[in-house]
Amino acid sequence: MKKTILVAALSFAAGLIVTAGVTYYSAPSLMMLEDRSPYDFEQTVETFEREVTEGGWSVLQVHDMQEVLAGHGHEVAAVKIFELCSSQYSAEILTLDDERIVSPLMPCRVAIYEKSNGNTYIARMNSELMARPFGGVINSVMQTAAVETEEIIAALVDGTALATSNR
DSSP states (O other): OHHHHHHHHHHHHHHHHHHHHHHHHHHHHHHEEEEEOSSOHHHHHHHHHHHHHHTTOEEEEEEEHHHHHHTTTOOOOOEEEEEEEOHHHHHHHHTSTGGGGGGGGOSEEEEEEEOTTSOEEEEEEOHHHHHGGGOHHHHHHHHHHHHHHHHHHHHHHTTHHHHTTTO
């Protein structure tokens, strides 16, 4: 009986260790999303900005990291970080005292960059996954916002954005 309990306890502990290891090493790929754009960098940026506006969102700020870092003597490939906002969703969170804790995650950020392989990519936080632990209003709002931003990115990645640019 004692041997059975010991084996069960050791098996359980080993299972926890393996689960923790898998979670630790897979977490970054779950928290961040990256898609390859079918367009070059400039066309991706132009198309993305248009899709954001047509989707009812605003581009609050664009950080040209290539330009910023060049000013400090560093050379990197093209990288632009976009700060996106939906006033409706922002207001739903920021009007509530307890929900303001997630304001460091606002506005939504999307990066467009080139890699050394010559391709352009679009990256962002996996908002749907990140929202779940908060529950309540934060989860609800972030889930809805995530769906909308993913639709914008999907139109670009699928190549349907240019085909529908004359909406």
